[in-house]
């Protein structure tokens with residue numbers, strides 16, 4: 001068990017989960033990736049204090065961890081919204097007005113690509129083709145796909161998720 005403090009005043013992040021994860025993986029060869037994946041699973045992103053904790057306990061430099069985090073798109077260094085709204089900007093969707101759909105999201109929620117609403121409810125992501133070109137333009141909210149999007153449908157989808165917890 002580590003004697004690393006379980007909270008940091010600086011960011012007010014509770015490191016208990018991160019310490020438990022490190023307890024589990026610390027002695028494993030090649031532990032860094034599974035540790036980072038588990039931390040992201042637990043916190044929804046990789047908080048900075050967790051990077052420093054992992055560096056200390058895995059005996060690597062924080063810069064090495066940041067190198068991994070910035071190389072792999074799967075990792076997020078900032079909190080993300082409960083609902084990830086993916087707006088497809090692939091060719092078929094682009095031709096059918098994906099730009100207008102992205103603009104609507106920006107207009108209604110104030111978020112563009114990789115931005116999160118202040119209440120941490122929504123994060124916008126512009127993505128490449130998600131394989132549903134026949135329904136272009138397409139968005140996804142979490143695992144749900146919405147096709148043939150219009151400004152009006154976008155408003156309906158946003159309203160639906162705004163009502164949800």
Ligand code: FES
Nearest residue numbers: 088090093129132
């Ligand atoms: S281009 Fe959008 S789903 Fe293929």
